[in-house]
Amino acid sequence: MSVITALANQYYLYVRRGQQPIPWNIYDTHPPINFGLTTYFGKVFQSIEKSLKVSGLIFYVTWDEIDELPSYGQNVVVFVLGDEWYRIPKYAHKVRAVFKCIGTRPILGCNPLLKPSLLNLLTLIQFIRILVVCVPGFLNYHWHNFKSLLLGKNPITPIYDIPLGYNNSKDMPIKNIQERLYNTYFSGSVVHVPYPLWSLKYWLGTPKSLARKLMIASVNKFKRKNPDFKVELSITGGFRNRTIEDERSYCEIMMDTKICLVPRGTSFETTRLFEAMKYGCIVVAEALPSRWYLDGSPIIQIKDWQDLEGILINLLDNEQLMQEMHEKSLDWWNNKCSETILAEYIVEKMCSSVPVWKKHSAGVSMTLTPP
Incomplete structure (x- = not known):
């Protein structure tokens, strides 16, 4: 309207x-x-x-x-x-x-x-x-x-x-971290643009596709070893290919997520960083640049996605820590990025x-x- x-x-x-x-x-x-x-x-x-x-x-x-x-x-x-x-x-x-x-x-x-x-x-x-x-x-x-x-x-x-702010974000009441359904969640593309057979990117991949494949492999390994935890993976064709229903589902699941995984895109910064903090998720991301709106943020920066299991276990076994990280994410959004x-x-x-x-x-x- x-x-x-x-x-x-x-x-x-x-x-x-x-x-x-x-x-x-x-x-x-x-x-x-x-x-x-x-x-x-x-x-x-x-x-x-x-x-x-x-x-x-x-x-x-x-x-x-x-x-x-x-x-x-x-x-x-x-x-x-x-x-x-x-x-x-x-x-x-x-x-x-x-x-x-x-x-x-x-x-x-x-x-x-x-x-x-x-x-x-x-x-x-x-x-x-x-x-x-x-x-x-x-x-x-x-x-x-x-x-x-x-x-x-x-x-x-x-x-x-x-900051990039958000691409998909509905205004919804913030859900308490302990009441959320999903322990960890990722939704996004692995290969944003299909490359032709003669392209080196088809055979070697890109930093984005390789990083995301490593993350997905680590998540699947975690799921196999920890079947009691609720883990949600949704591989898409890229945010521009999402329907209105996809966007609604993305926002609702994000609000119901405790730990949001944020692998790199073409650049290290993505809208998912800010969407996750807006919803009060605990954020695990790769290397981040020094920016006034990122320096000192409660984002957990992971150097190797093979280390993901240890990070998830440390968080999920400590409700008090998760509650503190949840509140810090919300505060960071409200006071730095809103x-x-x-x-x-x-x-x-x-x-x-x-x-x-x-x-x-x-x-x-x-x-x-x-x-």
Whole structure:
């Protein structure tokens, strides 16, 4: 259902350069383009509109367009939601602020020299490929920053990391950890895109597919050795292939899960991290980057999925520990990653360099006032 509300700012979904940006009513539950994260960010923008007194801005929300925008200026703010190459947008020096999911600093997440394996080798190769792709943007960004300093201008805006939020998330009453049906749960794809027979990825796999196969093997081993525990595995064709019924089932099972397993995707960060914490699950994940919204989180980081059995037994045999981890997950979501908290972070960063600024264009005055 679409709600007609006067907005203090303009919001656009921008898919590809050369295409017209699509106006977005952030109160519309069915946006014209669904990036998968529009529900979460729609609520973030609603929070900005309702309580944080920001006006006169143009927000461009894009999946991975990092080359150009329909317009530039100190009234333009950009959100890049899905770029997994860790690139810095070429237009960063032309806009007020850039907020980016997944970030601009890739991590290797393993040590191929001390622990050689096919998974770690492929992870290293992928890491090198990412560096090759993202380094030009890094150099371009710092070159423009150097020029600004040389000319006595203000430094160009930093690129701000923001959480992915959720893709599938229904608002449901939080269920007590001890009353939940499933001891541990994973739902997701192993191979997101089928590769042709002549592709090396078909024969060798990818870091995502190998990591998830190792996790599934460890879960099945745990199930065989511990038949009394309720373990749920659901292998899908990828989140874009889910039906509405799949999404409903995913959310309901997640709310009924004690320990949520979060293997890596193409990147180490996935929406499942945040969906699990929102529902108060205990989260077991792989290596995670250093981000303001992840540092110090109650996420258990596993170095090798073969160690999963010991982690599960340690948790499931200690109800008090599980209760504490459950509460910490909920607190972390509410105080670090929720829509209102992210909205406050966004406004703080937009206001940090210049508390109050005005830009006059065609006789129109636009003002940004700190909350």
